Amino acid sequence: MTTTTEPTLTTVEQIFHEGRSARAWSTQPVDDALVRRVYDTVRWGPTLMNTSPLRLLLVRSPEARERLVSHMAEGNRERVRSAPLAVVVAADADFHEHLDALVPHVPGARDRFADEATRARIAREQAWLQAGYLVVGLRSEGLDVGPMSGMDAAGIDADLLGGTAWHSLMVLNLGYPAAEEAAFPRAPRLEFDAAAAVA
Amino acid sequence: MTTTTEPTLTTVEQIFHEGRSARAWSTQPVDDALVRRVYDTVRWGPTLMNTSPLRLLLVRSPEARERLVSHMAEGNRERVRSAPLAVVVAADADFHEHLDALVPHVPGARDRFADEATRARIAREQAWLQAGYLVVGLRSEGLDVGPMSGMDAAGIDADLLGGTAWHSLMVLNLGYPAAEEAAFPRAPRLEFDAAAAVA
Numbered sequence: 001m002t003t004t005t006e007p008t009l010t011t012v013e014q015i016f017h018e019g020r021s022a023r024a025w026s027t028q029p030v031d032d033a034l035v036r037r038v039y040d041t042v043r044w045g046p047t048l049m050n051t052s053p054l055r056l057l058l059v060r061s062p063e064a065r066e067r068l069v070s071h072m073a074e075g076n077r078e079r080v081r082s083a084p085l086a087v088v089v090a091a092d093a094d095f096h097e098h099l100d101a102l103v104p105h106v107p108g109a110r111d112r113f114a115d116e117a118t119r120a121r122i123a124r125e126q127a128w129l130q131a132g133y134l135v136v137g138l139r140s141e142g143l144d145v146g147p148m149s150g151m152d153a154a155g156i157d158a159d160l161l162g163g164t165a166w167h168s169l170m171v172l173n174l175g176y177p178a179a180e181e182a183a184f185p186r187a188p189r190l191e192f193d194a195a196a197a198v199a
Numbered sequence: 200m201t202t203t204t205e206p207t208l209t210t211v212e213q214i215f216h217e218g219r220s221a222r223a224w225s226t227q228p229v230d231d232a233l234v235r236r237v238y239d240t241v242r243w244g245p246t247l248m249n250t251s252p253l254r255l256l257l258v259r260s261p262e263a264r265e266r267l268v269s270h271m272a273e274g275n276r277e278r279v280r281s282a283p284l285a286v287v288v289a290a291d292a293d294f295h296e297h298l299d300a301l302v303p304h305v306p307g308a309r310d311r312f313a314d315e316a317t318r319a320r321i322a323r324e325q326a327w328l329q330a331g332y333l334v335v336g337l338r339s340e341g342l343d344v345g346p347m348s349g350m351d352a353a354g355i356d357a358d359l360l361g362g363t364a365w366h367s368l369m370v371l372n373l374g375y376p377a378a379e380e381a382a383f384p385r386a387p388r389l390e391f392d393a394a395a396a397v398a
Contacts, residue, residue: 199258
């Protein structure tokens with residue numbers, strides 16, 4: 001899929017070098033079908049024993065959007081309100097219920113995750129890992145992806161994820177960049193030698 | 200870069216659909232320069248306030264490799280021992296020391312992370328997110344990437360990451376697939392409707 005303003009980013013180098021977090025969006029909508037297609041790709045990424053705890057809530061209705069906005073930090077509200085689509089990225093602490101289907105080659109896999117605290121930790125860690133796959137996948141479709149963690153996660157869980165064991169990790173604002181968008185200057189990154197060592 | 204057996208995976212769909220965790224490797228080495236190039240790409244991925252806590256230890260010497268092997272779960276030792284390169288993926292709990300350089304547009308950013316427990320949690324979460332970027336980047340170079348978490352993380356931290364605030368998250372076994380490799384049958388994944396909801 002291409003946008004009206006930018007070509008699809010097909011290589012990983014393009015995705016990382018050209019991808020940005022949007023400050024302003026065009027009016028082009030982001031369809032559920034697009035998110036579904038990206039999910040169908042990135043779900044194949046590896047996780048610990050294929051636990052695959054990533055869950056997504058696509059906040060589509062105006063009512064749900066306003067409830068989500070109310071749980072965001074003050075400075076994040078306007079962007080969550082104005083994004084063509086806001087997605088709550090969550091971790092399912094009951095991922096083990098799917099393991100008979102997900103790891104049929106490991107009988108009793110779900111029993112290895114009987115301890116609730118361990119399961120909650122693994123759910124969060126592996127869902128963050130999958131969130132990395134998801135951000136890359138969404139950007140590869142030409143979307144601007146704005147991750148946001150300044151929020152009352154417990155409030156989101158109670159209000160929007162009630163009745164599940166899903167725990168919100170962050171919100172992704174999705175859209176296509178406005179033609180007149182002037183991005184903030186790019187912040188620097190650590191050089192390899194500051195972030196890596198050889199033993 | 201291409202391997203002797205497989206073309207470089209250039210699109211995100213190829214990376215996720217064709218990428219696998221290796222069971223056996225060819226003798227082709229994995230150079231530090233390749234890991235450096237991938238890092239230089241994926242470091243541009245977004246993190247919370249550009250905290251960028253991902254750290255890597257490339258375990259290159261035979262002595263360090265054996266020490267790493269000794270901290271792995273029994274069933275993971277042979278693969279860590281035989282991989283062309285093993286990399287410890289870690290989170291730097293002292294990431295805030297770099298924030299004056301990483302977020303020059305937010306004066307006093309490092310002071311927002313004065314609380315040690317909060318900082319340790321954010322370091323781990325954001326490093327897992329970056330680990331997702333890293334796995335995609337490594338696979339885009341045609342590498343097989345085998346993530347492994349069955350290990351004594353505290354033992355690795357004490358033995359191989361001493362003198363730093365780095366905390367190991369997982370080990371990545373890197374190499375090129377052996378020509379005769381017969382991968383395990385691929386485990387299934389959750390359908391979109393099981394992993395996503397619309398509000």
